[in-house]
Amino acid sequence: KAGVTQTPRYLIKTRGQQVTLSCSPISGHRSVSWYQQTPGQGLQFLFEYFSETQRNKGNFPGRFSGRQFSNSRSEMNVSTLELGDSALYLCASSSQLTGTNYGYTFGSGTRLTVV
Amino acid sequence: AQSVAQPEDQVNVAEGNPLTVKCTYSVSGNPYLFWYVQYPNRGLQFLLKYITGDNLVKGSYGFEAEFNKSQTSFHLKKPSALVSDSALYFCAVRDGLFSGGYNKLIFGAGTRLAVHP
Numbered sequence: 001k002a003g004v005t006q007t008p009r010y011l012i013k014t015r016g017q018q019v020t021l022s023c024s025p026i027s028g029h030r031s032v033s034w035y036q037q038t039p040g041q042g043l044q045f046l047f048e049y050f051s052e053t054q055r056n057k058g059n060f061p062g063r064f065s066g067r068q069f070s071n072s073r074s075e076m077n078v079s080t081l082e083l084g085d086s087a088l089y090l091c092a093s094s095s096q097l098t099g100t101n102y103g104y105t106f107g108s109g110t111r112l113t114v115v
Numbered sequence: 116a117q118s119v120a121q122p123e124d125q126v127n128v129a130e131g132n133p134l135t136v137k138c139t140y141s142v143s144g145n146p147y148l149f150w151y152v153q154y155p156n157r158g159l160q161f162l163l164k165y166i167t168g169d170n171l172v173k174g175s176y177g178f179e180a181e182f183n184k185s186q187t188s189f190h191l192k193k194p195s196a197l198v199s200d201s202a203l204y205f206c207a208v209r210d211g212l213f214s215g216g217y218n219k220l221i222f223g224a225g226t227r228l229a230v231h232p
Binding site: 004006033035042043045048056058090092103104105106107108109111 | 149151156157158159160161164205219220221222223224225
């Protein structure tokens with residue numbers, strides 16, 4: 001089955017602009033989580049969506065937002081970009097079924113560079 | 116709060132030798148533990164997980180991990196390292212429903228594994 005698809009793979013934006021990143025989870029998976037990876041802070045949780053509802057949010061400013069559509073695809077948006085937002089943004093897909101799966105499949109990420 | 120620690124920034128090992136990448140955790144309740152590997156400019160690839168059951172977990176690419184509850188450790192191991200194993204390795208714990216965190220992974224800082232020919 002197809003994996004987690006993140007688009008675009010690379011983005012260059014200017015400070016002050018906004019950006020939208022997209023994530024298509026594995027078919028049938030209803031949970032989508034987003035993570036930011038930087039050399040200084042490592043992997044940090046941004047937020048998680050399940051059935052179009054945000055269930056959990058990390059410690060990021062309000063400039064970071066997201067949403068999930070009825071087909072489970074998710075987008076995250078960053079407004080008023082800052083240089084420090086330059087990072088690899090990773091999306092993780094999970095079936096979140098009861099039981100012992102607890103599997104998380106990651107996409108290849110979107111590399112955002114803010115100049 | 117749940118947390119994981121990877122005490123080594125880098126591990127160097129000769130090809131053919133056994134390798135160990137260390138991870139310790141701190142959780143309330145039963146831990147759900149994971150290992151992921153990341154190659155340059157790529158996402159995270161799942162290696163293995165511990166949810167419950169046998170303390171020795173076997174995963175992808177010949178890797179295994181030993182869950183030790185008394186030492187709160189979940190070290191990643193491989194009997195014979197390959198040059199192609201050189202990558203960045205992350206240990207993670209799931210911040211699960213029991214703590215109100217729902218579906219969220221907390222990652223260690225990562226350990227860079229360098230396997231030399």
